[in-house]
Amino acid sequence: MAVVTTQPKQTFDMLGVEPAAARSALDDSSYPSDGLSVITLDPRAALGQYLDARKLGAIGRRLSRAGMLDLVATAVPGIEQLILLSQLRRVEQQGRHDLVVFDGPPSGQALALLRAPRAVAELARTGPLTEQAAAATAMLSDPARSQVVLVTLPADTPVAETIETAFALEEDVGITLGPVVVNGLNPPAPPVEPPTSDLAPELPRQIADAVDRALEQDHRRHLDEQAAVRILEERLGLALIELPDATTPSGRIDLDLLVESAGGTR
């Protein structure tokens, strides 16, 4: 499989991959594709390549390449996103990988990305961009070719945002939603009954209360998380993959724990 990322640094850190082992999506040369490949994607560079191919890279002294990129990117809102999708489509159709996982942007930008084919098609109406847009739409609307996995945290704001994004994706993009990943769940914690001061009367009251307050927080947090998960289930009706908080004491993410919790092996 291949992981495609626009934020290579984080991906390298997380997977423990050397940056030199990664390939650019713009690179057409062949390479061994067994196991896990990391493919980097730079939307600006992709747009640049697209324009170069149409002799629009730089036009004499009147307009620099950067100026042209700026101009086109703003003149056709969504073109950059559309080209990015086209690059993804290329990686998909090269057929080198059984599975291509794109590490997408946060929800607001993800919506802009996936809405781009339709937005550009409406704006451009004719020309090569509409063909690109149609090809991207075909990829996005075929569940055998592409699906979205939404990732969220078990708290009010992220869950509300995820639900909103899910509906917008189904309505505006027509892409199939896969299971939703709920990340960072904490273990169950029992209610604090009876109060610690009853169990240990000689403990100073202040300390006993602090103990109860701390443990009560764990309990309420667990309840809050369960409530958030229930809201997700009820509103979306999609399968959920629940993952534990995998932050290690040294502040890193324990990837093996996540893989194991998701039911896979590494």
Added chain:
Amino acid sequence: MTLQGLVDATRLVIVVGPGGVGKTTSAAAMGLAAARRGRHVCLVTVDPARRLADTLGGGELDAAPTPVTLPDQAVRGGSLAAMMLDPAITFDQLIALHAPAEQVDTILHNRFYRQLATSLPGIHDYMAIEQLHLLYEDDRFDLVVVDTPPASNLVDLVDAPERLARFMGNRLYRSLASTGRRRLTSGPSRVLLQRISEVVGASVLQDALGFFAATAGMEKGFVERASAVRRLLAEPHTATISVVTPRPDRVQSTLDLVTALGERGIGVRATIANQLTFDPWDDLVPWRTMFQRSNELALRRDALADRHQRGLAEAEILRPLADHGVPVVPLQRRTGEINDIGTLTRVGDALLEG
């Protein structure tokens, strides 16, 4: 400087950070705390949770500042107004401000403009900052607290004013727009127009040229505005405060933000570390033998020991911020939503004490 010092001495507070860290709540709590200390505050929020909106506005928040009723105690002549950011309306206001009166309608109805107003990269960030500038000049307020859009590319936020100015002032488009009105006779322009139109489609080009023709003469206003906004962001009366939770990815994006802002001459004055674990372990240590007395107490001790580990891990996760010279204001995790002004007041007090 503490956050208390900051809300007393600044005229603008910009709250930034990755989505879902409690940015909106922190901004609202700081705004409320400042109002209770006698400031005349306008709070600009982006997308408040339903109950926070209820708490602030008793229902829908408007795109215009609406007064918030403050709790009776300890109001030293201060006031709080809250509003919701609507990027499209702000952009329309800007056009109305800068465009010649007879062109305003043409621009507002131009397809290209409508597209621009909703999907120009960074436009929401830009409008957050632009709104701040409009309010900064509003005599009713002496402190503006702005909550920035979630999930924004953080560098876009700062670069957006200049990007828009550069875009509006694009000489090529401008010259094409003015040729477009006459006849396209000159060779290079025509070739260029043809090529652009082959890529983007003729109708896009037409709309774009229409937009640039209608906004002729406005670019100077936009460029001036952009540099004014940039100056404002770097002023000593402006404080940028970031919000983070103790997760490695979020700390990393905060560090990236601090670096990117630093390169642009803007310092992050403090980082609010939200959702920290309350960890009473140290107070417990002298009493730990007592917790062996019963199974139930031993279970509680174990749970507290886990919490202590979590607390230590959080400190470790946040350490790079302090190492980077960013003062960290701790804020403990709360359970439940904020649904009344009293709770928001307590959060504000906790922030200002931190």
